[in-house]
Amino acid sequence: MFSTASRSTAASLKSFATRSKGPTTQVEFGGQKVDVPKGGYYDRYRMNSNLDEVARDPAVGPDIDFFRKIPKKLVDSRVGQIYAPNFYYRTRSIQLIFLAPLDRLQPKLPPPLEPITALPGYGLVVLTFYSYLVCDNDPYNEVSIAIAVRQPGQDSYSTTQLLSSMWNQTFYGYVLALPVDTEIARVRGVYGYQLPKWLANINLEMDDHSIKADLSATDGTPDLTLDIPLPALKTIPSQSSIITNNAINKIDGKWYQVTVQTNPLLAVQCLLPRNVKLSRSEGPLSQLLNELGVWTILRMDVIKDAQMILHMPTALKAFD
Numbered sequence: 001m002f003s004t005a006s007r008s009t010a011a012s013l014k015s016f017a018t019r020s021k022g023p024t025t026q027v028e029f030g031g032q033k034v035d036v037p038k039g040g041y042y043d044r045y046r047m048n049s050n051l052d053e054v055a056r057d058p059a060v061g062p063d064i065d066f067f068r069k070i071p072k073k074l075v076d077s078r079v080g081q082i083y084a085p086n087f088y089y090r091t092r093s094i095q096l097i098f099l100a101p102l103d104r105l106q107p108k109l110p111p112p113l114e115p116i117t118a119l120p121g122y123g124l125v126v127l128t129f130y131s132y133l134v135c136d137n138d139p140y141n142e143v144s145i146a147i148a149v150r151q152p153g154q155d156s157y158s159t160t161q162l163l164s165s166m167w168n169q170t171f172y173g174y175v176l177a178l179p180v181d182t183e184i185a186r187v188r189g190v191y192g193y194q195l196p197k198w199l200a201n202i203n204l205e206m207d208d209h210s211i212k213a214d215l216s217a218t219d220g221t222p223d224l225t226l227d228i229p230l231p232a233l234k235t236i237p238s239q240s241s242i243i244t245n246n247a248i249n250k251i252d253g254k255w256y257q258v259t260v261q262t263n264p265l266l267a268v269q270c271l272l273p274r275n276v277k278l279s280r281s282e283g284p285l286s287q288l289l290n291e292l293g294v295w296t297i298l299r300m301d302v303i304k305d306a307q308m309i310l311h312m313p314t315a316l317k318a319f320d
Helices: 002-007 010-016 043-047 051-053 102-108 159-168 181-193 284-291
Strands: 024-029 032-035 073-077 082-086 088-099 121-137 140-148 170-177 201-206 210-216 224-231 241-249 254-271 277-280 299-312
Touching: 010 277, 024 181, 032 043, 032 181, 032 284, 073 299, 082 277, 088 102, 088 284, 102 284, 121 284, 140 181, 140 201, 140 254, 140 284, 224 254, 224 284, 277 284
Parallel strands: 170 241
Antiparallel strands: 024 032, 073 082, 088 121, 088 299, 121 140, 140 170, 201 210, 210 224, 224 277, 241 254, 254 299
């Protein structure tokens, strides 16, 4: 599936170039030349943002203490020296957690990864639509499909691990698909992290009444559509409920862990949600969900306002 997406990259780039909005400027990342918004965050800061200036951006707001506690550093990476971590100053997302048969999940995981067991014979698949409204590499949208896996190096029962993850809000997963809708996001993900990213058309809209999201190929071929009434949201004090997601993957043949910290500000969780309309088509993510055997939605997480920090990959010693 991903090799097909890679072969269509040239056509995808042409499609995205024709529908870009506003003036752009060309930058280089990892040996790749990429167009980014002229005067945008990446053009101005090259990932080394001035937080005092960011705090004056009305699209961000003044409360950015979450980022001040983790200063950026110039670090070595597989694409040369870059400033890290990556800051996402204003984000929103809709996440659906599905039950899926374990015998469908295990073949999708490279050994020694194992799916975590949620119920006898069933594991968890997570579908997430993200909209990054203000971030270091300019606004973009993203969709993720991941399998929840057992924590590397931990031999406790799956039930124990799952309960511990929920209590500590620390989760582990293996990402199977991660399409994005800007070229700088694709290049950074593929060359910096070796993640399964390709270009797609992605939309996520939240108003006072509903959530609407959709994903299609760059030629317009439909894939996924999502339509949900907006549930009642709760205001969460900043940094009172940090969520830590750890993506486990191989980079240059070695196991690494990529950590994302989320600081939710306006959000809600719904168990066994109703009125979720998820339509599948013939696109790659629809096919992947079908292959994984997902159907029952166990939980829905809606985040209308949050801050995020994406850390650099760290070597995973548990599999050595």
